Amino acid sequence: ILLSDGPSPAITPITPPTSVIAPLFIDTLCLDKCTTLREEVDDSFDINISVSDPEKVGDGMNAYMAYKVTTKTSMSLFKQREFSVKRRFSDFLGLHSKLASKYLHVGYIVPPAPEKSIVGMTKVKVGKEDQSSNEFVEKRRSALERYLMRTVKHHILLKDPDVLQFLESSELPRAVSTQALSSAGLLRMVNKAADAVNKMTIKMNESDAWFEEKQQHFESLDVQLRKLHISVESLVCHRKELSVNTAQFAKSAAMLGNSEDHTALSRALSQLAEVEEKMDQLHQDQANADFYLFSELLGDYVRLLAAVKGVFDHRIKTWQKWQDSQILLQKKREAEAKLQFTNKSDKLQQAKDEIKDMEGRVQQDERDFEQISRTIRKEVGRFEKERVKDFKTSIIKYLESLVLTQQQVIKSYFTFRYVTASV
Amino acid sequence: MMMTEENEVESTLSVCGHNIQIAEVLKDGEMLSFLIVSQKLSGTGEYHVHRNYDDFEWLQHNLFCQEDVAGIQGVIFPPLPAKAQVNTAAKVMKQLGFLSLGEWQPYCKALEVFLQQVAAHSILSKNKAVEVFLTNPDSPGKQKVKKNIFNRLSQAVDGMRKEGHKDVDDFFQTARDHNLVLTNCTKTVTEKLLEVVQTEQKIAVACGHFSAALLLCVEPGDDPNKQAFSKVCVKLSEVFESMKKSTTGVSENDVSTMGLGLDLESRYQEAIKEMLFRRTCKLVELEHARRNAEKAKPVKKAAMEELRKAAETEFEDISRVAKEEITRFEAVRVKMLQQAMVQWCEKQLLTAKECADQFTQHLEVFRGMNFK
Numbered sequence: 089i090l091l092s093d094g095p096s097p098a099i100t101p102i103t104p105p106t107s108v109i110a111p112l113f114i115d116t117l118c119l120d121k122c123t124t125l126r127e128e129v130d131d132s133f134d135i136n137i138s139v140s141d142p143e144k145v146g147d148g149m150n151a152y153m154a155y156k157v158t159t160k161t162s163m164s165l166f167k168q169r170e171f172s173v174k175r176r177f178s179d180f181l182g183l184h185s186k187l188a189s190k191y192l193h194v195g196y197i198v199p200p201a202p203e204k205s206i207v208g209m210t211k212v213k214v215g216k217e218d219q220s221s222n223e224f225v226e227k228r229r230s231a232l233e234r235y236l237m238r239t240v241k242h243h244i245l246l247k248d249p250d251v252l253q254f255l256e257s258s259e260l261p262r263a264v265s266t267q268a269l270s271s272a273g274l275l276r277m278v279n280k281a282a283d284a285v286n287k288m289t290i291k292m293n294e295s296d297a298w299f300e301e302k303q304q305h306f307e308s309l310d311v312q313l314r315k316l317h318i319s320v321e322s323l324v325c326h327r328k329e330l331s332v333n334t335a336q337f338a339k340s341a342a343m344l345g346n347s348e349d350h351t352a353l354s355r356a357l358s359q360l361a362e363v364e365e366k367m368d369q370l371h372q373d374q375a376n377a378d379f380y381l382f383s384e385l386l387g388d389y390v391r392l393l394a395a396v397k398g399v400f401d402h403r404i405k406t407w408q409k410w411q412d413s414q415i416l417l418q419k420k421r422e423a424e425a426k427l428q429f430t431n432k433s434d435k436l437q438q439a440k441d442e443i444k445d446m447e448g449r450v451q452q453d454e455r456d457f458e459q460i461s462r463t464i465r466k467e468v469g470r471f472e473k474e475r476v477k478d479f480k481t482s483i484i485k486y487l488e489s490l491v492l493t494q495q496q497v498i499k500s501y502f503t504f505r506y507v508t509a510s511v
Numbered sequence: 512m513m514m515t516e517e518n519e520v521e522s523t524l525s526v527c528g529h530n531i532q533i534a535e536v537l538k539d540g541e542m543l544s545f546l547i548v549s550q551k552l553s554g555t556g557e558y559h560v561h562r563n564y565d566d567f568e569w570l571q572h573n574l575f576c577q578e579d580v581a582g583i584q585g586v587i588f589p590p591l592p593a594k595a596q597v598n599t600a601a602k603v604m605k606q607l608g609f610l611s612l613g614e615w616q617p618y619c620k621a622l623e624v625f626l627q628q629v630a631a632h633s634i635l636s637k638n639k640a641v642e643v644f645l646t647n648p649d650s651p652g653k654q655k656v657k658k659n660i661f662n663r664l665s666q667a668v669d670g671m672r673k674e675g676h677k678d679v680d681d682f683f684q685t686a687r688d689h690n691l692v693l694t695n696c697t698k699t700v701t702e703k704l705l706e707v708v709q710t711e712q713k714i715a716v717a718c719g720h721f722s723a724a725l726l727l728c729v730e731p732g733d734d735p736n737k738q739a740f741s742k743v744c745v746k747l748s749e750v751f752e753s754m755k756k757s758t759t760g761v762s763e764n765d766v767s768t769m770g771l772g773l774d775l776e777s778r779y780q781e782a783i784k785e786m787l788f789r790r791t792c793k794l795v796e797l798e799h800a801r802r803n804a805e806k807a808k809p810v811k812k813a814a815m816e817e818l819r820k821a822a823e824t825e826f827e828d829i830s831r832v833a834k835e836e837i838t839r840f841e842a843v844r845v846k847m848l849q850q851a852m853v854q855w856c857e858k859q860l861l862t863a864k865e866c867a868d869q870f871t872q873h874l875e876v877f878r879g880m881n882f883k
Contacts, residue, residue, distance in 0.1 A: 323717040330710040337703040344696040472736035487874040494867035501860045
């Protein structure tokens with residue numbers, strides 16, 4: 089259940105202070121030709137963030153979870169090599185909100201923040217210390233960690249002062265309107281933008297087939313990922329069911345062992361119960377691996393694709409703005425032409441001035457459009473590269489856990505074989 | 512005309528009992544047909560006969576109807592599995608449990624054990640029907656099977672009350688109490704294992720779906736990142752195919768060894784329960800006859816005495832046979848269960864090793880993937 093975020097903010101992105109953004113833009117313009125250099129810089133990327141030690145602060149409905157955020161790095165960007173701060177969930181949402189408002193509309197794929205959950209948090213607040221609320225906290229902790237790592241892996245976002253402040257500063261001003269851009273809010277905003285675009289009866293003249301192809305590709309990828317996600321969720325569910333059934337089988341085998349007169353047979357049955365209890369544990373571990381390494385990964389990518397879709401839509405809006413400026417310029421030129429045949433010299437001068445301004449705007453809008461197109465191309469390339477790394481990393485962890493599990497299974501059966509041989 | 516009325520009471524089996532095999536099972540419309548192979552005792556040679564479930568019932572009926580054999584009611588009759596409703600999956604699962612799985616292999620194994628136990632039984636193997644069943648090329652025929660004369664627990668009037676009737680012999684009271692506990696425990700274990708197996712099957716199916724869905728993520732084109740992602744998806748799909756295979760293997764092992772063993776044990780406990788109940792009924796009958804004899808008026812006294820004597824003899828015969836049977840069976844059952852557990856462990860170990868090897872191979876493939 090997602091928190092209803094209230095009315096979405098009007099889609100007017102906050103222009104970041106030029107002192108912060110402009111240098112970066114100039115950066116990308118200058119280094120456009122030096123993309124290889126930039127990637128080499130990325131390869132020396134050395135930062136690891138962990139989110140740990142969830143701690144309940146306060147009581148009742150005002151309580152919240154505080155998480156420890158630890159950064160380990162050798163990069164000169166940071167003041168220290170290892171440092172920790174305490175953050176709460178709304179702080180993460182606040183960070184995302186700021187980043188999204190600064191970077192989304194110029195084409196950067198800003199990783200979405202983890203989902204809100206009223207149900208999950210209420211249980212925690214109310215003080216229920218049961219397995220499901222522990223699972224919820226662990227799920228959230230993991231999601232927050234993945235969110236931060238994805239964010240800092242982005243070479244532009246890493247250098248953002250808000251990100252640096254989030255990681256380093258011991259005190260953080262409370263995020264005020266965190267409703268703004270949680271994942272769900274983002275999706276809603278994206279959908280509204282998409283609707284707005286669709287409602288405009290002008291279709292964009294896509295001069296660049298790359299964008300059309302990419303858009304279609306991402307749409308079909310979205311469908312595939314959702315299917316995979318559902319598939320894995322079903323697998324996780326069955327695995328948990330198997331754990332429960334195995335535990336019950338173990339119990340019943342123990343009972344049979346207790347009722348059995350024949351000593352050796354009784355011992356064998358008790359050993360069977362122990363083996364099955366171990367299997368139960370292994371099934372639970374497996375279910376967790378399925379969940380954290382695949383289900384959450386796929387969920388993350390479904391949400392990431394929403395952000396990707398968002399930047400594509402922003403590009404269309406940027407194009408539209410450029411078109412509108414051109415139309416306006418044309419109108420002003422026509423108006424000036426008409427004024428030529430009148431004797432209102434001061435009005436004519438005003439018209440000429442306005443045209444000058446307008447020409448400037450048209451040029452700027454065209455530059456913006458070209459800029460966002462360039463940025464998106466690079467971002468998509470980065471996304472597709474990261475995607476491979478991400479999946480490969482998860483899969484390797486998963487396979488390692490599978491091999492380990494099987495080894496423990498083998499060990500269990502060896503013990504059992506030894507005991508039953510003496511029957 | 513019932514074949515039983517032409518039977519000689521005693522005969523020796525001309526085939527070897529312990530290696531009777533059900534070599535083949537064929538689906539014949541709604542029925543299953545079994546090819547039964549047994550080895551001749553004298554010289555070399557085999558008997559190959561085709562039988563269906565009606566034939567098995569005919570055999571069982573003949574074994575039950577041996578009224579002239581002393582103490583026959585004290586025999587623990589090897590249990591015959593229920594008839595398989597071939598074409599209704601849900602019904603057959605409810606009815607047969609583990610025996611409905613594994614492409615009828617466990618079911619055939621259960622029938623095999625039935626025949627082996629009958630052929631190995633000192634009293635039962637002497638019945639001519641066993642010889643006929645195993646060696647006669649023709650099917651014993653679709654003869655109408657008379658209703659079982661034995662006091663089936665479930666059909667008995669006052670079943671519950673009689674079941675609880677206090678025994679005169681400590682050995683048997685203990686046996687009855689113990690059997691009650693074991694029957695319930697074994698039934699529970701069997702049910703729980705069946706639930707485990709069903710969940711394992713669900714997991715195998717889910718792995719298959721995930722594997723197939725991954726292949727749909729393959730992206731065409733020359734783009735190196737796309738090719739890399741496609742390769743990842745294809746290889747991951749193979750991982751889940753392996754997982755499907757190994758989970759299926761684990762489930763099949765559960766069915767063919769532990770499941771079958773528990774099912775056998777469960778039905779044997781029921782057979783012992785039936786036997787003990789028959790003896791208890793005879794005890795009730797005997798006590799009734801004794802009372803009648805005591806209370807009888809002089810006119811009836813002699814007749815009642817006769818009845819009392821007959822009841823006492825029957826009860827003694829049954830108790831004697833029952834004691835032998837219980838002692839004999841205890842050894843057999845421990846061996847059966849141990850064998851089931853050992854086989855289960857061996858098979859699962861093999862499957863786990865294969866699985867570990869496969870996953871290690873997959874891991875190496877992924878570790879070796881280098882993308883520019």
